[in-house]
Amino acid sequence: MNQQEIIKFFDRRAPDWDAEMIRDDAVIDAILDNAGVKAGDDVLDVACGTGVLIPDYLQRGVSRITAVDISPEMIAHARRKFSQPNVHLICADVETFAFESAFDRIIVYNAFPHFFQPARLIEKLAGDLKPGGVLTVAHGMSRASIDQHHQSTASSVSIGLMHEDQLETLFGQYLTVTVKISNERMYQVAGTKAKF
Template identity: 50%
Template sequence: MEALIRKEDIIDFFNERASEWDARLVRNEAAISYILDAAGITEGVRVLDVACGTGVLFPDYLKRKTASVLGVDISSSMVEIARNKFARTGVDVLCADIMETDLSACFDRVVVYNAFPHFPDPAALIERLCGVLSPGGRLTIAHSMSRAQLDRHHSGAASGVSVGLMHEDELATLMGRKLAVDIKISTHDRFIVSGARA
């Protein structure tokens, strides 16, 4: 069932926090590296980063020599920062609702990093993202913290713009309707569910 989260509230929430986002960011480098390995982020792949924010993972994609990166985010303030930071790198950033924008390209890798609970209809999101995967492409939904940590994190100011992170088994079942799910991890510092399109 779709949660009662208003898109306008999500936009406002992230627009208000965009200017301080990078300063408050704490990167778990080991978890991020593990997530990118699980996501198959390797040289030559075309990446779609959904809810990319200020481009937290863009340097990692570039370091791994991906063929292309498209970041999509609904917050115009987040997108403006990402564009300014990565203007000369070849990364493209689009301000749009991923559920509504027309993406003509197909992608080898689609990543939703630290953002999944902000989508009120997970089944519709997965359906949408599977539709832009190339044959053999991989969708990865991941967080660099545990499910319990994330739910605590979202219980404060973000409670009105997020839903609880579903159990990894439930998410794997949902993704398994469209993908061959072969990675399902939930530990003290990471949450990853990933599957490939046949």
């Protein structure tokens, strides 16, 4: 599996992404609550797609949203939807992109199985957090549902969703894990960076 395959896959899916999206607002609210997303935060949305969570961040009054995706077509669709001055859309590989400043909250929503080197991703994102900041990996479905969905639609660009205990161990190398949930409605692991 290579990065070009992933880009092509998501470029092809971009035109229909919003129409095919299934949202559970209560689950999204719980994920963002667990991540502590609040007014004034500087948020990084990793693998943002067409900007699915951007309205949720704006509703919470965050000060700045940096949304990054490797797919040019996903970012193009997001740019057509969002022109607010505090929304910054970047087409880049988050694992190698050098951000100008650190973030209060970093969210990887419905995207983690598409990163083929998860340990490297977590290390990079932990480094992009401000002291006291929170990194969250989350899905709006159960782990079993995500894996089943990817097997039928995205097996060539997905490694499967890591067991929450394994992800907790990865997080624990850099962060203090504050949330670990895996049930029939959602999956989330969140960790806080030490303040000192």
